[in-house]
Amino acid sequence: MDLSDLLKxxxxxxxxxxxxxxxxxxxxxxxxxxxxxxxxxxxLFIDKEKSVIITSELEETSAKKSNLDxxxxxxxxxxxxxxxxxxxxxxxxxxxxxTFTIKExxxxxxxxxxxxxxxxxxxxxxxxxxxxxxxxxLIKEAxxxxxxxxxxxxxxxxxxxxxNELAAYLTYIxxxxxxxxNAFTPIVAFGENSAEPHYFxxxxxxxxxxxxxxxxxxxxxxxxxxxxxxxxxxxxNDKQKRIYEVVKEAQxxxxxxxxxxxxxxxxxxxxxxxxxxxxxxxxxxxxxGHGVGLAVHDHPALSQSSDLILRExxxxxxxxxxxxxxxxxxxxxxxxxxKREGAEVLTTAPKDLIEV
Amino acid sequence: MDLSDLLKxxxxxxxxxxxxxxxxxxxxxxxxxxxxxxxxxxxLFIDKEKSVIITSELEETSAKKSNLDxxxxxxxxxxxxxxxxxxxxxxxxxxxxxTFTIKExxxxxxxxxxxxxxxxxxxxxxxxxxxxxxxxxLIKEAxxxxxxxxxxxxxxxxxxxxxNELAAYLTYIxxxxxxxxNAFTPIVAFGENSAEPHYFxxxxxxxxxxxxxxxxxxxxxxxxxxxxxxxxxxxxNDKQKRIYEVVKEAQxxxxxxxxxxxxxxxxxxxxxxxxxxxxxxxxxxxxxGHGVGLAVHDHPALSQSSDLILRExxxxxxxxxxxxxxxxxxxxxxxxxxKREGAEVLTTAPKDLIEV
Numbered sequence: 001m002d003l004s005d006l007l008k009x010x011x012x013x014x015x016x017x018x019x020x021x022x023x024x025x026x027x028x029x030x031x032x033x034x035x036x037x038x039x040x041x042x043x044l045f046i047d048k049e050k051s052v053i054i055t056s057e058l059e060e061t062s063a064k065k066s067n068l069d070x071x072x073x074x075x076x077x078x079x080x081x082x083x084x085x086x087x088x089x090x091x092x093x094x095x096x097x098x099t100f101t102i103k104e105x106x107x108x109x110x111x112x113x114x115x116x117x118x119x120x121x122x123x124x125x126x127x128x129x130x131x132x133x134x135x136x137x138l139i140k141e142a143x144x145x146x147x148x149x150x151x152x153x154x155x156x157x158x159x160x161x162x163x164n165e166l167a168a169y170l171t172y173i174x175x176x177x178x179x180x181x182n183a184f185t186p187i188v189a190f191g192e193n194s195a196e197p198h199y200f201x202x203x204x205x206x207x208x209x210x211x212x213x214x215x216x217x218x219x220x221x222x223x224x225x226x227x228x229x230x231x232x233x234x235x236x237n238d239k240q241k242r243i244y245e246v247v248k249e250a251q252x253x254x255x256x257x258x259x260x261x262x263x264x265x266x267x268x269x270x271x272x273x274x275x276x277x278x279x280x281x282x283x284x285x286x287x288x289g290h291g292v293g294l295a296v297h298d299h300p301a302l303s304q305s306s307d308l309i310l311r312e313x314x315x316x317x318x319x320x321x322x323x324x325x326x327x328x329x330x331x332x333x334x335x336x337x338x339k340r341e342g343a344e345v346l347t348t349a350p351k352d353l354i355e356v
Numbered sequence: 357m358d359l360s361d362l363l364k365x366x367x368x369x370x371x372x373x374x375x376x377x378x379x380x381x382x383x384x385x386x387x388x389x390x391x392x393x394x395x396x397x398x399x400l401f402i403d404k405e406k407s408v409i410i411t412s413e414l415e416e417t418s419a420k421k422s423n424l425d426x427x428x429x430x431x432x433x434x435x436x437x438x439x440x441x442x443x444x445x446x447x448x449x450x451x452x453x454x455t456f457t458i459k460e461x462x463x464x465x466x467x468x469x470x471x472x473x474x475x476x477x478x479x480x481x482x483x484x485x486x487x488x489x490x491x492x493x494l495i496k497e498a499x500x501x502x503x504x505x506x507x508x509x510x511x512x513x514x515x516x517x518x519x520n521e522l523a524a525y526l527t528y529i530x531x532x533x534x535x536x537x538n539a540f541t542p543i544v545a546f547g548e549n550s551a552e553p554h555y556f557x558x559x560x561x562x563x564x565x566x567x568x569x570x571x572x573x574x575x576x577x578x579x580x581x582x583x584x585x586x587x588x589x590x591x592x593n594d595k596q597k598r599i600y601e602v603v604k605e606a607q608x609x610x611x612x613x614x615x616x617x618x619x620x621x622x623x624x625x626x627x628x629x630x631x632x633x634x635x636x637x638x639x640x641x642x643x644x645g646h647g648v649g650l651a652v653h654d655h656p657a658l659s660q661s662s663d664l665i666l667r668e669x670x671x672x673x674x675x676x677x678x679x680x681x682x683x684x685x686x687x688x689x690x691x692x693x694x695k696r697e698g699a700e701v702l703t704t705a706p707k708d709l710i711e712v
Contacts, residue, residue, distance in 0.1 A: 020540070021379035021651055022455060036555045040653065058642040061552040061681065076661050099378060102453040102461050103477065121459065168531035175524030180556055184376070185537050185575075196417040199392045200536055219541075286414040295377055297396065305432050325417065 003030075003046060006123050010092040012047035013120060016104055024099040025294040026124055034138075034221040037062030041079075044068075045086050054082050080111065087112055094120035129291060129299055130313040135223065136337060139293065139315050141178070142225035143335050143346035145218035149173040150229045150349035157233055157356050159208065163188040163201035166212075174218045183217030183224035184296050194230065195329040197286055197321065208234035211328040212356070217296060224296045226317050227347040228333035232355045240330075243322050244353050246278050247330045251351070254288055254302070254318040255336060258343035264289075264301045264308040264316075271302075271320050280322045289317040292335050314338040315346070359386075359402060362479050366448040368403035369476060372460055380455040381650040382480055390494075390577040393418030397435075400424075401442050410438050436467065443468055450476035485647060485655055486669040491579065492693065495648065495671050497534070498581035499691050499702035501574035505529040506585045506705035513589055513712050515564065519544040519557035522568075530574045539573030539580035540652050550586065551685040553642055553677065564590035567684040568712070573652060580652045582673050583703040584689035588711045596686075599678050600709050602634050603686045607707070610644055610658070610674040611692060614699035620645075620657045620664040620672070627658075627676050636678045645673040648691050670694040671702070 006013065017027040019040030027044050028034060031053060039062075042055040051068040056079075063070045071086075073079040087093065095108075097119040108117065131139065149170055156169040167188040174182065188201040194213035206212070215228040230247075232240055250271050257267040268288040275284040287303030292315050300306045301316040310316070319333030332351055336343040362369065373383040375396030383400050384390060387409060395418075398411040408425040412435075419426045427442075429435040443449065451464075453475040464473065487495065505526055512525040523544040530538065544557040550569035562568070571584040586603075588596055606627050613623040624644040631640045643659030648671050656662045657672040666672070672694065677687030688707055692699040 018454075020653060021377075021381055023377035025377055035558065036552060038554045056642070058553050060641075062554050097458040097462070098374075098460075100458050102456050102458060102475075105458050106453070119458075164534065165532065168528050171531055171537070172524050172528035175527055176521065178520065180523075181527070181538050181541050196392060197414050198394045198418050202391065285416075286412070297376060 004048075006094060006120060007046070007048055010094050010118060011090040012045055012087075013094040014087075015044040015096065016100060017042050018101065018104060022099070022101060024096065026096060026099070026128075028222055029128060029294055031066045031068060033062065033066050034223075036065065039063075043083060052086060054079060054086070083111070087115060090115055092116050092118055094118050096121045096124055098125075125299060128293060129308075130311055131293060131315055132313070135293065136313070136315070138221050138223035139225065139335065140346055142183070142218045142220040142223050143227070145174055145177045145179050145220060146216065146225040146227040147347050147349040148177050149216070149218070150214065150227055150347070153214065154231065154354065154356055157206060157212065159206055159233075161206050162203050163190055163193070164203060166206070167201040170214065170216060174216070177218075179218035179220055180222070181219050183219045183226060187213065187215035189213040192326055192328050195323045195325050195327060197323060197329070197331070206233055209237070210234075211240065211330065213329065213331060215331065215333065222294055224292055224294070225335050225347060226292050226296055226333065227335065227349065228319055228331045229349060229351070230330040230332060232353065235355055236353070240328070241353065243280065243324070243330045246275060246280055247320055247322050247332050248351060248353075250274050250284070250320040251318055251332045251334070254320060255334065255343050255345060258310060258316070258318070258336060258338055260310060260312040260338060260340045262310045264306040264310055265304060267302045267310075268304055268306070275320060275322060283322045283324065284320055285323060286321065289319055291316050310338045312338055312340050360404075362450065362476060363402070363404055366450050366474060367446040368401055368443075369450040370443075371400040371452065372456060373398050374457065374460060378455070378457060380452065382452060382455065382484075384578055385484060385650055387422045387424060389418065389422050390579075392421065395419075399439065408442060410435065410442070439467070443471060446471055448472050448474055450474050452477045452480055454481075481655060484649060485664075486667050487649060487671055488669070491649065492669070492671070494577050494579035495581065495691065496702055498539070498574045498576040498579050499583070501530055501533045501535050501576060502572065502581040502583040503703050503705040504533050505572070505574070506570065506583055506703070509570065510587065510710065510712055513562060513568065513587075515562055515589070517562050518559050519546055519549070520559060522562070523557040526570065526572055530572070533574075535574035535576055536578070537575050539575045539582060543569065543571035545569040548682055548684050551679045551681050551683060553679060553685070553687070562589055565593065566590070567596065567686065569685065569687060571687065571689065578650055580648055580650070581691050581703060582648050582652055582689065583691065583705065584675055584687045585705060585707070586686040586688060588709065591711055592709070596684070597709065599636065599680070599686045602631060602636055603676055603678050603688050604707060604709075606630050606640070606676040607674055607688045607690070610676060611690065611699050611701060614666060614672070614674070614692060614694055616666060616668040616694060616696045618666045620662040620666055621660060623658045623666075624660055624662070631676060631678060639678045639680065640676055641679060642677065645675055647672050666694045668694055668696050
């Protein structure tokens, strides 16, 4: 990432990571501090000469793993003092309007009334949408781990087990293979629960003939993957098989539609039109996909409200689904890397219908 | 929680959950939607007559599990239209300045130039600091699960295993016992890595004589616990045992200092003064504790910069540590419920030095 273009028009960039549950991933994107450190209440300042992390004593060891300058404070008054030294005589500072809260913005404006704070959100967002080789290698590893788990988990399915138990095994497999943690709360939905797209997991027991919908991801060095597979435990009936067939074909249409220069909206349209041409019209109740990276939902990508043009180096999900309330649902999701002439599927677990 | 006091001075409250990595936990606090649903880009509106969730079709099944009104949109234009209907003729609306980003605030102000948006952050924050019986029961369950894991994990420690492997087992135990997921990226630090407070886990192999520092938590129905135990694998040396003894005593001092009416700062002072009276002066490089609830770091609690007065029903961590760079560190952490005359320790795993 080359920030020099951005820095031409301003005296520096200030990133503020408030800390859970309001995180600025740009802090980690730029510092590349991916292996330790939480950095609550920490700043990152960048100008033409230097990049400086301003953080507490608690994070000193973690911060020094970066190649950047590190300024340590013990008290909040020291933090204010360091910030003052750094922003002294500056006129225009770029900040991200989509992660700075009103509270922190007001705090900043009251401390530095003479500085103009410009919004660099769309610039940073464009940078982050297109992944560099280093980022792609991390996402590929996260996708590889998730694909292993999607296959291995089949061996753990037993009649009478709960969704929670299967979610525990799934997470164990992810972490044993190198994930730091789940990319997000894993969705393990049996039977009728698979009709709720954002179900988590519960005490529902596995029965013969159930759909088993698994939507999960690996977080590897803070980068994420996001995969969904739907299996049938035992033998499926005709209706289940027909839903599966339609979703699988829709997903293939989506993957085939992806290439550099294609509007994300058009991919969604092609997938949606196909599902709406079947008896499941109107039952695909979410968008076709989103960007994946440091955030699981990194940026809007394949939806009717997206104005994104796909570019080589973007990583997006393709995840159509069909949901029948009270019956069940099927979703199939892959992470794909946008290429000049198509898409590379990063999550390689099989997609033919598996009756466990 | 009774919002009527807050609603006396305004025409309603608007909560906006932007979605990862900027989450407004007030959305989940008020709706009590703890078991499913992500609710990206969703609103919650509350006035004297009603509470309304405004969310996408994707979340419809999840949203309807609440007792609140639910308004569903398919497109962003419909979302704007619903919001317009609800905010029509309103003059004063409360929002949380600490979770609303500048971008969303500007968006809101441009759509509703006639409305005054008041900051209700400190009010909501005071509500959330003191937990009601329902919340306490969830945190207790999260603490119970974490305590089981802190004990059971000892059986999995084997010479030559990596931190990552132990982290995988730890997470498996948490989830098998009912956790939805890790409360945060688990810290599993062997030997010298235990000196870095916010280390995660890596490929370092377990050796005889290592500290094994485990800092992790269970997320149970979106509520969190946060526990740290430090063990010695094999026999400890005198220096390790001395650090352990000091931290253990410091932690007991902290727990004994807690009761309704006590300034959080004073608890930190007592713990810090004790450590600074030993040969480990200056090596306790973080605050004594923080609030725990829907967020892992729910609110500042026991630190020199906190002006919080402890109140019955608050849940805070007590977690002193001593860190010697290159050698290792010890931290012991419990979640405690503030009572009228003291503290109830919720994380009950043993704290006597265990040499595995």
